[in-house]
Amino acid sequence: MKNHYSELSIATHRSFEIIDITGRVRALVSESGIREGMVVLSSLHTTCALCVNEDEKLLAMDMQRFFLGMAAPEADYEHNKLHLRPDIPPDEPENAHAHLISMLLGNSESLAVHAGLPVMGRYQSILLVEVDGPRQRKVAIQVFGE
Amino acid sequence: MKNHYSELSIATHRSFEIIDITGRVRALVSESGIREGMVVLSSLHTTCALCVNEDEKLLAMDMQRFFLGMAAPEADYEHNKLHLRPDIPPDEPENAHAHLISMLLGNSESLAVHAGLPVMGRYQSILLVEVDGPRQRKVAIQVFGE
Amino acid sequence: MKNHYSELSIATHRSFEIIDITGRVRALVSESGIREGMVVLSSLHTTCALCVNEDEKLLAMDMQRFFLGMAAPEADYEHNKLHLRPDIPPDEPENAHAHLISMLLGNSESLAVHAGLPVMGRYQSILLVEVDGPRQRKVAIQVFGE
Numbered sequence: 001m002k003n004h005y006s007e008l009s010i011a012t013h014r015s016f017e018i019i020d021i022t023g024r025v026r027a028l029v030s031e032s033g034i035r036e037g038m039v040v041l042s043s044l045h046t047t048c049a050l051c052v053n054e055d056e057k058l059l060a061m062d063m064q065r066f067f068l069g070m071a072a073p074e075a076d077y078e079h080n081k082l083h084l085r086p087d088i089p090p091d092e093p094e095n096a097h098a099h100l101i102s103m104l105l106g107n108s109e110s111l112a113v114h115a116g117l118p119v120m121g122r123y124q125s126i127l128l129v130e131v132d133g134p135r136q137r138k139v140a141i142q143v144f145g146e
Numbered sequence: 147m148k149n150h151y152s153e154l155s156i157a158t159h160r161s162f163e164i165i166d167i168t169g170r171v172r173a174l175v176s177e178s179g180i181r182e183g184m185v186v187l188s189s190l191h192t193t194c195a196l197c198v199n200e201d202e203k204l205l206a207m208d209m210q211r212f213f214l215g216m217a218a219p220e221a222d223y224e225h226n227k228l229h230l231r232p233d234i235p236p237d238e239p240e241n242a243h244a245h246l247i248s249m250l251l252g253n254s255e256s257l258a259v260h261a262g263l264p265v266m267g268r269y270q271s272i273l274l275v276e277v278d279g280p281r282q283r284k285v286a287i288q289v290f291g292e
Numbered sequence: 293m294k295n296h297y298s299e300l301s302i303a304t305h306r307s308f309e310i311i312d313i314t315g316r317v318r319a320l321v322s323e324s325g326i327r328e329g330m331v332v333l334s335s336l337h338t339t340c341a342l343c344v345n346e347d348e349k350l351l352a353m354d355m356q357r358f359f360l361g362m363a364a365p366e367a368d369y370e371h372n373k374l375h376l377r378p379d380i381p382p383d384e385p386e387n388a389h390a391h392l393i394s395m396l397l398g399n400s401e402s403l404a405v406h407a408g409l410p411v412m413g414r415y416q417s418i419l420l421v422e423v424d425g426p427r428q429r430k431v432a433i434q435v436f437g438e
Contacts (some may be wrong), residue, residue: 121190267336
């Protein structure tokens with residue numbers, strides 16, 4: 001049994017942004033030498049999600065409109081009442097909507113590894129979804145198998 | 147350590163449809179001979195999700211109404227402006243809503259395998275949720291353990 | 293290769309409630325002696341979800357308002373027409389909204405285990421989200437690796 005742990009560092013540049021990390025994950029699986037097993041990915045953040053879907057520019061626009069429509073940044077949230085939270089840093093952002101959207105999208109993904117590759121369909125990509133950028137983000141990746 | 151990789155083929159028959167695949171997953175775990183470990187399942191599609199919940203006919207009607215209410219098929223989506231996407235096949239469907247609903251439901255599930263069975267509660271089933279059918283669908287399943 | 297299976301029992305006390313189980317999961321990983329691998333957690337229920345996000349009291353209020361706003365308990369659901377479901381116990385609750393919210397949040401989480409710890413970011417906690425309490429709940433946890 002082998003395992004291969006690593007962390008991807010990803011700089012995001014907009015408040016809402018979708019970044020395709022499929023190529024980097026595939027490279028890590030290949031580097032691990034693991035042929036059969038699985039790969040677990042998780043965003044190490046509470047306002048940045050992971051999602052497997054199509055990497056298509058127009059769909060990215062729909063995602064932004066859809067998710068920000070469900071949890072509007074400017075709506076009224078308790079979490080954004082910073083004066084009620086004594087132990088926060090002075091630069092704490094008002095980002096309750098980003099937490100809620102991250103919960104909807106989910107924080108982690110698991111994929112089978114078969115024949116040395118993460119198993120994915122033709123139109124699938126692994127997408128990091130930044131909801132409170134720009135920031136420096138990290139994704140933990142454990143490849144596991146033999 | 148053992149692993150047992152397979153793909154389920156599932157034909158769907160309606161545009162929105164819920165198909166219980168629990169029995170087929172349990173059979174694969176049993177076939178693998180693996181007693182302790184885990185099973186990772188992922189839909190190989192971007193408009194077809196996986197979800198663990200109750201397989202109940204009336205709840206299936208609620209799911210359809212709820213999710214199609216959140217992302218209505220006939221709403222205005224950028225991804226459905228097919229003339230702006232040069233590299234698509236001539237039979238490309240207008241299915242942005244199905245991508246969004248799949249993101250909400252999620253693409254993969256992981257379950258512990260214990261005593262030769264995927265661990266599930268009494269009312270839980272593994273459900274394939276077709277959101278852009280009818281189609282031929284595939285689910286990748288990796289059982290992993292000893 | 294080692295595995296360490298266990299089930300957490302958790303009593304909830306309100307209809308909607310968020311309970312941080314990070315400490316208990318960390319203790320189980322430590323107890324397993326596994327240094328590298330992964331941990332799979334799943335709620336064994338259809339109206340109680342798992343989610344990795346921030347454990348913050350005001351955000352918990354936002355979560356309750358947001359998710360109960362999307363799927364209101366008092367809305368009209370087929371699943372709540374108990375007279376149409378012949379095979380249910382006499383104390384069956386009207387909880388369609390709780391099923392739908394659980395699907396949005398998701399039923400399971402997978403995390404890498406590295407250096408003897410589940411890998412998590414500074415603000416991340418593992419949260420059990422009760423949506424139809426109070427109840428006695430169970431979470432299955434498989435730690436897996438070496």
